[in-house]
Amino acid sequence: xxxxxxxxxxxxxxxxxxxxxxxxxxxxxxxxxxxxxxxxxxxxxxxxxxxxxxxxxxxxxxxxxxxxxxxxxxxxxxxxxxxxxxxxxxxxxxxxxxxxxxxxxxxxxxxxxxxxxxxxxxxxxxxxxxxxxxxxxxxxxxxxxxxxxxxxxxxxxxxxxxxxxxxxxxxxxxxxxxxxxxxxxxxxxxxxxxxxxxxxxxxxxxxxxxxxxxxxxxxxxxxxx
Amino acid sequence: xxxxxxxxxxxxxxxxxxxxxxxxxxxxxxxxxxxxxxxxxxxxxxxxxxxxxxxxxxxxxxxxxxxxxxxxxxxxxxxxxxxxxxxxxxxxxxxxxxxxxxxxxxxxxxxxxxxxxxxxxxxxxxxxxxxxxxxxxxxxxxxxxxxxxxxxxxxxxxxxxxxxxxxxxxxxxxxxxxxxxxxxxxxxxxxxxxxxxxxxxxxxxxxxxxxxxxxxxxxxxxxxxxxxxxxxxxxxxxxxxxxxxxxxxxxxxxxxxxxxxxxxxxxxxxxxxxxxxxxxxxxxxxxxxxxxxxxxxxxxxxxxxx
Numbered sequence: 001x002x003x004x005x006x007x008x009x010x011x012x013x014x015x016x017x018x019x020x021x022x023x024x025x026x027x028x029x030x031x032x033x034x035x036x037x038x039x040x041x042x043x044x045x046x047x048x049x050x051x052x053x054x055x056x057x058x059x060x061x062x063x064x065x066x067x068x069x070x071x072x073x074x075x076x077x078x079x080x081x082x083x084x085x086x087x088x089x090x091x092x093x094x095x096x097x098x099x100x101x102x103x104x105x106x107x108x109x110x111x112x113x114x115x116x117x118x119x120x121x122x123x124x125x126x127x128x129x130x131x132x133x134x135x136x137x138x139x140x141x142x143x144x145x146x147x148x149x150x151x152x153x154x155x156x157x158x159x160x161x162x163x164x165x166x167x168x169x170x171x172x173x174x175x176x177x178x179x180x181x182x183x184x185x186x187x188x189x190x191x192x193x194x195x196x197x198x199x200x201x202x203x204x205x206x207x208x209x210x211x212x213x214x215x216x217x218x219x220x221x222x223x224x225x
Numbered sequence: 226x227x228x229x230x231x232x233x234x235x236x237x238x239x240x241x242x243x244x245x246x247x248x249x250x251x252x253x254x255x256x257x258x259x260x261x262x263x264x265x266x267x268x269x270x271x272x273x274x275x276x277x278x279x280x281x282x283x284x285x286x287x288x289x290x291x292x293x294x295x296x297x298x299x300x301x302x303x304x305x306x307x308x309x310x311x312x313x314x315x316x317x318x319x320x321x322x323x324x325x326x327x328x329x330x331x332x333x334x335x336x337x338x339x340x341x342x343x344x345x346x347x348x349x350x351x352x353x354x355x356x357x358x359x360x361x362x363x364x365x366x367x368x369x370x371x372x373x374x375x376x377x378x379x380x381x382x383x384x385x386x387x388x389x390x391x392x393x394x395x396x397x398x399x400x401x402x403x404x405x406x407x408x409x410x411x412x413x414x415x416x417x418x419x420x421x422x423x424x425x426x427x428x429x430x431x432x433x434x435x436x437x438x439x440x441x442x443x444x445x446x447x448x449x450x451x452x453x454x455x456x457x458x459x460x461x462x463x464x465x466x467x468x469x470x471x472x473x474x475x476x477x478x479x480x481x482x483x484x485x486x487x488x489x490x491x492x493x494x495x496x497x498x499x500x501x502x503x504x505x506x507x508x509x510x511x512x513x514x515x516x517x518x519x520x521x522x523x524x525x526x527x528x529x530x531x
Binding site: 092093 | 349350371387
């Protein structure tokens with residue numbers, strides 16, 4: 001069996017296990033989804049939305065909801081394994097640590113993605129924003145990938161500490177500032193197009209590639225003792 | 226043990242050992258390890274994972290059907306001047322140990338003596354601060370990924386996925402170890418540990434003893450050459466203990482080696498070929514079990530604990 005095939009089979013096995021575990025325990029998805037919806041509703045009631053300020057408020061509300069909901073899920077990914085001691089058992093297996101990272105990343109993307117699929121129509125309805133106009137989907141996709149890439153790496157780091165819930169946002173927020181700014185501004189430019197906008201999508205792609213490379217290379221040192 | 230080496234050596238050399246016995250015989254770690262080490266870079270874990278690739282390309286056994294499966298008196302574990310500290314607290318200071326293939330070693334010592342740390346280092350979970358530790362000729366730091374294929378681990382905590390069923394747990398770990406015919410192997414092992422009626426039940430619904438039995442099945446899933454057991458009888462009833470005794474006997478009879486920790490001196494005497502007592506952060510006492518009685522062992526443990 002080729003190395004690449006074993007790598008992807010092991011990645012698939014860990015992903016399958018995480019999905020099945022989450023479907024049965026329902027610990028993360030429900031919390032993330034409800035939290036995202038709550039933020040959107042609160043923002044909707046807090047701001048007096050008019051046509052002239054909608055472009056400034058709506059993207060911020062959307063990304064605040066996504067980021068905080070994501071962090072709820074990201075914090076659980078590896079912390080749950082650490083709490084049960086099963087991370088040690090996983091590390092005892094002859095599995096490439098990059099496969100573990102990739103599986104956890106894909107799992108996080110899936111969990112966050114499901115929450116976003118639920119939250120986006122609610123966002124569109126509450127803020128009266130056309131959902132598919134001008135490519136909101138690619139922006140959400142690239143932004144989510146960036147948050148998940150950084151979040152998965154640092155959730156492994158934070159999971160080894162006592163104050164993991166506190167530490168994860170402190171570690172992740174400063175690093176995802178570029179992707180958050182890009183995502184918010186790109187979303188804003190969809191609602192209120194302006195000339196001379198920087199290439200936000202390109203910036204997001206570059207961010208994702210750079211941090212994915214760094215995370216794949218460093219995950220082994222983060223996860224092992 | 227020498228008569229046992231000779232007997233099983235002949236059986237394995239004749240190629241009959243693999244097909245017999247309730248558990249599949251482990252392939253020879255020493256031959257594997259040396260083949261891998263001498264095979265050059267093309268056989269080592271390069272690919273996607275680089276040096277530590279999860280998938281080690283093992284020699285193609287089908288091309289060498291007469292490969293002996295048992296090398297009598299070869300050393301499977303060699304530990305020299307091992308030192309390990311957690312922060313400023315030293316746990317192991319200059320531990321020296323060796324274990325021959327097919328032997329069973331009982332690690333004794335008071336709580337905090339460093340037994341679990343020693344097992345974790347052997348399993349490649351914890352890195353030593355100083356000294357050398359080799360398993361089947363492989364360095365536990367440089368070749369940790371290869372060593373993981375050779376080692377089965379049972380802890381006093383089972384560390385299974387509670388929301389998955391017994392079978393799903395084994396299937397998952399089978400894929401991690403790239404075990405062939407995983408389902409059949411998993412079902413065989415579940416039957417062997419007495420869980421054939423609990424196959425589709427979630428781990429969270431099993432009793433403590435049943436979960437520990439499942440942990441045993443997982444540890445044996447990839448036919449490891451070396452079993453590392455950290456108080457493996459935790460939570461087991463009399464039947465469970467008898468099952469463990471049988472599994473240990475089968476494993477060592479097939480040429481597998483075992484290192485286990487326990488606080489039960491009688492069981493240590495009963496199940497091991499040599500006994501090592503850790504005390505004062507190093508090996509305080511070491512004897513062959515044949516020439517040892519319970520009173521002497523109790524005395525040794527008391528002195529080591531001072």
